[in-house]
Structure formats: structure tokens, C-alpha cells
Amino acid sequence: MKLLTTIILALTLFSSSLYAEEVDPLESINRNMFYFNERLDHYALRPIAVAYSDVMPNPLERGIDNFFSNLNEITNVANDLLQGKFKQAGHDGGRFLINSTIGMAGLFDVAERAGLSESDGEDFGQTLAVWGVGEGPYLMLPLMGPSTLRDAPSKFVDSFTDPFSYSDDVRTKNSVRAVDLLNTRVSFLGLDEMSSGDKYLFVRDVYLQRTRYLVNDGAIEDDFGDFDDFDDY
Template sequence: MRRFHGLTALLLVVVLTGCSTTTDPDATNDPAEEFNRGVYAFNEELDTYVLKPASEGWTRVTTSGVRRGVDNFFSNLQAPGYILNDALQGKAAGAGRQSVRFVMNSTVGVLGIFDPADAWLGLEPRPEDFGQTLGVWGANSGPYLVLPLFGPSNGRDVTQYPVAHYTNLMTYIALDTLTMGSLTAINVVNTRARADGAAQLRDDSAVDPYVFTRSAYRQYRQDQIYDGNPPLEDDPYAEFFDEMDSDSNQAE
């Protein structure tokens, strides 16, 4: 549940990636698609009847500044994991920048609620997780998976969750179940509220939201692994639309 916010955070992929490319040698690689679609439908029902109403209520009683501060706070708690994965990927400069961010935001930024590291020094947050680390090391993504509550993933990226658990400071500051549950609920609802526009865009623009999410997730992860500079193919958009056409024809 520590990374439950990933379910809604992924909705931002639609806005962040658009039609960027991927170099996955097997475009679909979704052998458990029927099962995955079932889990996807469950997650969507959970979002429709629980997360979305809760996020709308949260939006009504908070300001955008409060929501940004909450997001900063929980992101800061994950900073030790970012630093570790930067180091494991051989990004000494990245680990150094994340360390400065963490110290500055934890102190001057009042436990990470504010982000003076970005505002004053231009040190933007660069999330790194163990799935990205394995990708940098050359591990194949493996089959596509949709996890209950957590959302899109794959055989490689599921490894990020246990590592994230033990490197997230919330694991150690929330010493009882009630505190952990309360903090997790705030994080989830706040993330869903900030992702509402992306969620609506996906639903309005995608012929098959499942395929759209699958493609967006792969492209987003590829972009993360290559730090925003993934290798291009001859036609960077062909794979995305070919995949959409293939799944649409099967549905008919």
C-alpha cells in the first residue's frame, strides 16, 4: 500500500509522454491480457466509485498550494530510494543532487512540504526506482502486467515495490497501522486529485483505454530509463497506432 498512489499517478503518463517512442522488441508482450484486462477493470471500478469521489471532495476543501505541499512531502519521504537507485545506476552527480534536495527540503523546506531546492537552486526532482535501475543494467522488461491497486507494471518493474518500501521513510515514521493507513489515504487521494485532468484526457481520447494505458506506460518507463532520451526508431509513432489498430480489430 506504500506505493498505492502509483495507480493514479500513472494517469499523468498520458500528458507526460504523448506519442513518444519505445524500443520494446515485442510491441504487445501481453500474454496474460485477458487476466490483465480483468484487473484493469477492477482498478477502474475502484477509481470510479472510491478514488475519484474522494479526490473531488479533497479538491473542494483544499487549495492547489496545499495539494502541491502534500505531494512534495510524500515525494521527499521517497528521496532516499531515489538516491540509492541513482548510485546503483552509476549516476554520481544525480545521487549528489538528490542528496542536496533531500537535506535542503527536509530542513529549510519544513519536512519537504516546500521545495526550496528547486525554487532556489533549480534542483528538480528526478524519481528513480529499482525497476529503472534494472532497465539501465540491461534487464528486459518482461511481460506486461496489471496489478490490483498498483496498476500497470511488468516482470521487471514489480521489483521496485519491496525496494521502495524499505527506502521510504514513511515505513519508519508510521509506527502503527492507523498512522500508516491515514498517511497512505491522504497520499492516494491527493495524487488522484492532481491527476484528474490527465485521467479525463485519457478517457476522452482513447478508443481502448487499456491499450492506450499499456502503450503509455511502456513509453513512459522507456523515457525514464534513458533519462528522457530514448533511442528513436524509423517511425516513432507507428508502433503505438499499429497496436491500437490491432486491438480494435480483435474487438470487432
């Protein structure tokens, strides 16, 4: 029994090493960038997010979150269409129309009450995956956080679906982006204490698993094969 346990442990460590080499060949560089982002977040972004969350009334904070979620529906619809998901495009487009009108520019999620629940979302990285583009190595980007070689340029492509990117008022554009960034950081406050052990590995693995989950539309791949052969044991 001890021998079997030792073999399983050795195989687990070996497979983990192969996994790291496969998905994260730039780990040393990524770790340095992760440390930079962590310091920036610790001394600047997180304190502001905590203060924002403490001062902002919950209904208003929820309304701002709804507003940016509603804007994201434009990106969802564009990528739905590029992926040939026309039914999903109608669903996401319907949410955008309802919330942009009855929901007062998206401050209220009226569509949810009408039976149109918010989807997991689509982005151009997922669209490239559907088109057959591999995810490539894992990347930790400055300020922007975890990504992959496929997803990194996709963030730029998705920016074209942001209505505020076409604003001529630079101050308004930057203010909206700052509030969006702050709102995103606030949404992660509850996760700060969840990671244990090596936080870099935790963030990397969660990001990659979440990305693959979205690419597969929630389908979970079975990496352990068919267990029917073990029914007799």
C-alpha cells in the same frame, strides 16, 4: 497510391499485433484486472479525490504534494547510487536536505528556487534495467495499476526507503499511505479525459513509453532508422 496506402496500413496493423504479443501476452487477464481497477476507481477513489481537491486549499494541497515528493528523494538517491549516478545522487540528496530543513519537512520546495530542479526520479525497476534485466511482460496489478514483470517486485524493494514503513504506529503508517495514495490520484485528475478509444491500450502504451523514457534518461530511440537514404526522393 491506394495500393501503397493499403500496404502501409496492413504493415501497421501487423506490427501492432506483434507488439501486443511481445509486450502483453497476458492481455486478457490484464484487461479483467484493468476493469476491476476502473470500477473501484470510479465508485470509490476518484470521488474522494475530487472532493479532496475541491475542499483542500491550493497552498495546502501543494504543500502535501511537496512533502511526498521530498520523501521520494530518498528512493531517488538510493537508486542513483545503485546505478552509479553519483552526480545525480548529489543533486537529489541536496534537494532532500534543503527541503527537509529550510523547506519545513518538504512542505515548501525551496530547493527549486535555489536552482535544484526536481528530476524525473529513479526507482529500483530502472536500476534493474541498468543492470541488464529485461522488462518482461506487461502486468496490470490489482489496486497498484500498470507495471511489468521487472517493475512489480521493485515496488516492494523501494518501500524500504520509505521512513514511515519503519513506524511502530500502524494507524500513523496506514494514514500516511492513504494520504499518499489520495495525493497521487488527485495528480491524475486532469488526465482522466485525455484518453480516447481503447483506454486499456492507452494506459498500457503510455506506461511502457514513459518507463522506457526514464530507463534511457530521456533518450528517445529511433525505430525508423536513418532517413538520409531518402534525401534524394
